[in-house]
Amino acid sequence: MHPSTVGPVIEFRDVSYRVDDVHVLSGLNLQVQSGETLVLLGRSGSGKSTTLKLINRLLSPTTGEVHVNGAPAAESDVIRLRRRIGWVIQEIGLFPHFTVERNIALVPAIEGWPAARIGARVEELLRLLGLSPDLATRYPHQLSGGQRQRVGVARALAADPAILLMDEPFGALDPLTRDELQREFLSLQKTLHKTVVFVTHDLREALRLGTRVALMQAGRIVAVLTPQEFLRSTDPSVAAYVRVFGNGLEFAENRGD
Amino acid sequence: MNVLRFLSQNHEQVLELTAEHLWLVGISTLFAVLIGLPLGIVIARRPRLNKLVLGSANIIQTIPSLALFGFLLPVPWLGQRADRLAILALTLYALLPIIRNTYTGIRGVDPAVVQAGLGMGLTDTQLLLQVQLPLASSVILSGVRVALVISVGLATIAAAIGAGGLGEFIFRGLAMVDDRVILAGAIPAAVLALAADLGVGWIERRLQAR
Numbered sequence: 001m002h003p004s005t006v007g008p009v010i011e012f013r014d015v016s017y018r019v020d021d022v023h024v025l026s027g028l029n030l031q032v033q034s035g036e037t038l039v040l041l042g043r044s045g046s047g048k049s050t051t052l053k054l055i056n057r058l059l060s061p062t063t064g065e066v067h068v069n070g071a072p073a074a075e076s077d078v079i080r081l082r083r084r085i086g087w088v089i090q091e092i093g094l095f096p097h098f099t100v101e102r103n104i105a106l107v108p109a110i111e112g113w114p115a116a117r118i119g120a121r122v123e124e125l126l127r128l129l130g131l132s133p134d135l136a137t138r139y140p141h142q143l144s145g146g147q148r149q150r151v152g153v154a155r156a157l158a159a160d161p162a163i164l165l166m167d168e169p170f171g172a173l174d175p176l177t178r179d180e181l182q183r184e185f186l187s188l189q190k191t192l193h194k195t196v197v198f199v200t201h202d203l204r205e206a207l208r209l210g211t212r213v214a215l216m217q218a219g220r221i222v223a224v225l226t227p228q229e230f231l232r233s234t235d236p237s238v239a240a241y242v243r244v245f246g247n248g249l250e251f252a253e254n255r256g257d
Numbered sequence: 258m259n260v261l262r263f264l265s266q267n268h269e270q271v272l273e274l275t276a277e278h279l280w281l282v283g284i285s286t287l288f289a290v291l292i293g294l295p296l297g298i299v300i301a302r303r304p305r306l307n308k309l310v311l312g313s314a315n316i317i318q319t320i321p322s323l324a325l326f327g328f329l330l331p332v333p334w335l336g337q338r339a340d341r342l343a344i345l346a347l348t349l350y351a352l353l354p355i356i357r358n359t360y361t362g363i364r365g366v367d368p369a370v371v372q373a374g375l376g377m378g379l380t381d382t383q384l385l386l387q388v389q390l391p392l393a394s395s396v397i398l399s400g401v402r403v404a405l406v407i408s409v410g411l412a413t414i415a416a417a418i419g420a421g422g423l424g425e426f427i428f429r430g431l432a433m434v435d436d437r438v439i440l441a442g443a444i445p446a447a448v449l450a451l452a453a454d455l456g457v458g459w460i461e462r463r464l465q466a467r
Binding site: 056058079080081082083087089092093094095096097106107110155156165 | 367369370371372373374375376377378379380383387388391392
């Protein structure tokens with residue numbers, strides 16, 4: 001991780017987000033540096049996904065500003081902004097009536113790339129994500145969960161965005177497939193150096209994938225730490241999160257059957 | 258089979274009235290789609306208009322058809338020709354299923370898919386044309402199917418105001434107290450309704466299979 005000289009790629013400045021009178025997010029300050037994977041960790045309802053949606057303006061902050069690439073997101077053209085940001089969600093949201101190929105080619109196609117370039121890009125991405133070229137003409141419902149999620153990642157990468165937002169992308173997968181995809185994510189990140197904001201509630205996933213981990217609680221960021229710092233932290237909320245996850249293993253070891 | 262004999266003896270008139278019937282139903286359903294589809298799209302996007310639009314369409318639907326034909330008679334340009342009147346009335350009746358199904362179909366598209374589309378940077382129009390309408394198409398078509406079947410039945414009443422169609426036989430048969438003549442109108446009308454139902458149903462299944 002090299003601290004960027006050009007400033008953060010994504011920056012939250014005193015951001016709050018309210019729905020009616022409910023404070024979903026308050027006093028959010030956060031910087032994401034170029035090429036790092038920042039993990040937003042926290043339990044359901046802590047505001048992780050909301051934070052993510054503020055970046056590509058699926059939501060707009062009630063107060064404060066979100067800056068992307070040094071400019072206030074609120075002032076940029078929302079369509080352009082979104083096409084420069086890859087977006088992967090747990091439900092995947094592949095278009096069921098599009099083939100794998102067309103799903104991956106979505107952003108290049110609406111950006112008006114020539115067909116030959118789109119074809120080459122799709123082929124390249126299938127290879128990159130370890131998907132067989134035969135799958136190109138299949139429909140999403142004909143794929144396994146892991147394959148679908150890979151297609152989701154390929155689609156997000158299609159127009160080569162510098163920023164990738166991932167909202168519990170591996171949450172719905174079985175542990176083995178999840179492990180596989182996490183490993184692939186790490187090796188992809190080694191070559192692609194995307195700026196990634198990754199949402200999860202799984203501590204193991206956070207520590208494995210994150211350059212830094214931001215723990216969220218009730219709409220606030222409690223701490224932003226490297227994985228090593230996170231494990232050693234004496235902050236009660238951080239320690240509590242680590243303890244709960246550690247417990248699972250200890251219980252298993254102490255069952256004695 | 259007296260009815261069959263009657264049908265074959267009068268086959269020219271049967272065909273003529275069937276063609277008239279098809280015209281009334283076809284053109285009014287076409288108008289209903291042209292009006293109902295955009296309205297359904299609008300209320301799917303602005304749910305606040307939903308009650309107003311669906312409510313109005315619902316009220317139209319509760320007006321007895323003969324009464325509606327009667328109400329429209331004094332309207333200047335329309336009242337001059339019975340077929341104009343009949344087409345307007347049939348269009349109004351066909352609106353509800355088309356608006357409602359367009360609305361339900363679009364709202365029924367998986368929110369994850371819509372959000373993914375938005376997050377990828379699709380414009381509203383791209384989202385509508387590439388995602389929402391294709392995914393809602395089978396629901397919308399089933400609305401069209403209901404509209405068609407209703408129209409085929411209702412169009413028989415159009416004969417009461419002289420708009421033609423298979424209702425002519427039915428009303429004539431009623432006046433003559435002759436079952437054969439009534440059936441000569443009713444049977445082809447029933448066949449038309451069935452054909453419309455099966456035909457659109459087939460297209461619907463084709464779309465769903467993908």
